[in-house]
Amino acid sequence: MATTRTTATRPVGTLSTVTAVRRMAPYWLTVSLRTWRGSVVSAFLAPVFYVVAMGVLLGGFIESDPSRLEGAPDYLSFIVPGLVAGHAMQTAVADTAWPVYSNFKWNRVYDSMVATPITVRQVAAAHLFFVWVRVTAVCAIFDLVVAPFGVFGSWWGPFAALVAQSLTGLAFATLMYGYACRIKSDAAFGVVFRLAVFPLFLFSGAFFPVANLGAFGEKLAQATPLWHGVNLSRMLSLDTVDVSTALVNIVVLLAVAGLGGWWAVSGLEKRMAL
Numbered sequence: 001m002a003t004t005r006t007t008a009t010r011p012v013g014t015l016s017t018v019t020a021v022r023r024m025a026p027y028w029l030t031v032s033l034r035t036w037r038g039s040v041v042s043a044f045l046a047p048v049f050y051v052v053a054m055g056v057l058l059g060g061f062i063e064s065d066p067s068r069l070e071g072a073p074d075y076l077s078f079i080v081p082g083l084v085a086g087h088a089m090q091t092a093v094a095d096t097a098w099p100v101y102s103n104f105k106w107n108r109v110y111d112s113m114v115a116t117p118i119t120v121r122q123v124a125a126a127h128l129f130f131v132w133v134r135v136t137a138v139c140a141i142f143d144l145v146v147a148p149f150g151v152f153g154s155w156w157g158p159f160a161a162l163v164a165q166s167l168t169g170l171a172f173a174t175l176m177y178g179y180a181c182r183i184k185s186d187a188a189f190g191v192v193f194r195l196a197v198f199p200l201f202l203f204s205g206a207f208f209p210v211a212n213l214g215a216f217g218e219k220l221a222q223a224t225p226l227w228h229g230v231n232l233s234r235m236l237s238l239d240t241v242d243v244s245t246a247l248v249n250i251v252v253l254l255a256v257a258g259l260g261g262w263w264a265v266s267g268l269e270k271r272m273a274l
Contacts, residue, residue, distance in 0.1 A: 020122035021129055024113065028130040047087050047142050051149075054079055054207065070209055071240040077151040081161055081237035082206030084142050085229040088169035091138050093176045093197055095131045097189045100180040103127075104271055114272060124268045128173055128261070135169030136162065153239030160236035167253045168229030174260025181267030205230045228252045 015023070062075040072078035103109040113123050143158045143165075152158050179192065203213065204226040210218045221227050232249035235241045 015117045015119075015122070017122050017125055020118045021126040023116075023118065024123070024126040025130075027109075028126070032130075032134065047083060048145055050083055051076070051080060051146055054083075056149075068209070070234060071238055072234070076149060077153075077238060078234070079207060080146050080149070080151045081234040082204075082230040084139055084146075084161070085165050085168050085233040086201045086204070086206045086226065087142060088135050088139050088165045088229065089172045089226055090197060090201065092131060092135050092169040092171075092173035093192070095134060096128075096173045096176040097180055097192075098186060100127065100177055101183070101186050101189075104181075104268075105186075110268070110272060120269050120272050121265050124177070124265045128170075128177060128264060131173045131177075132166065132170045135173065136166040139165040139169070152237050157237045157239055161233045164229060164232040164236055164249070164253075167250070167257065168226065168233070171225050171229070171253050171256040171260060174257055174264045178260060178263030178267040181264065181271045200224055200226045205234075225253060225256045 056076060058075070069075065069078040104111070110120075110123055114120050140162055143162055147158055152161070176192070180189075183189075203217075204210070204221055204224050206226075210221040210227065213221055228249040232246055232253070235246055
């Protein structure tokens with residue numbers, strides 16, 4: 001018996017986006033409660049190990065010269081804001097890779113959602129919203145754990161840095177979401193992780209100033225969204241904000257998130273119409 005698939009061209013439902021997201025909230029909450037144990041190590045323990053190994057142990061052998069550490073009093077204070085921003089990217093990408101692909105390829109959760117008055121656009125918006133909430137929560141816990149180490153330059157540093165880290169996660173979530181909707185095989189995710197995610201994490205200023213990459217390497221690193229997230233997170237954490245640079249960082253991240261949102265929604269609409 002042939003199966004008729006709901007397409008993105010069906011009549012728009014009567015639900016507002018806010019109402020649709022609220023209707024889908026129980027499902028995403030249930031998924032989170034049932035799967036959080038599988039991500040404890042990658043989301044919470046691994047970042048702490050990074051901080052201890054790279055910031056505390058290795059950092060003890062690195063000369064604490066603020067002029068060479070972008071204003072940070074020590075290497076631990078330099079590396080933590082970048083690690084959290086990089087972790088926001090990794091978490092967002094992981095949560096919008098296989099979880100998105102499976103929802104229209106294997107378990108067809110998206111099909112069941114759009115069989116109701118909820119539209120494809122609202123499905124994408126809801127999923128991205130809950131990924132954003134999760135990324136923000138993960139970064140908040142990370143900031144809370146490292147706060148006793150004295151890595152923040154002011155009382156408001158953790159809160160301001162969290163905004164930058166959350167925005168970084170949102171930008172990469174939208175990009176990966178759109179990519180996941182357009183690939184034909186989940187093997188394509190491995191290419192992204194090896195050729196984009198890991199190199200970005202290593203060479204976007206999280207572990208060392210990008211000036212160490214040379215003139216060309218520095219410009220290349222500064223052209224990536226992650227560098228803008230790392231730089232903004234570090235300035236806000238250390239209370240060394242350069243207003244003009246911070247505004248550029250914010251504009252770039254918002255622009256990537258906006259374009260990525262269009263990329264994600266259009267990708268899911270095309271995929272659901274197949």
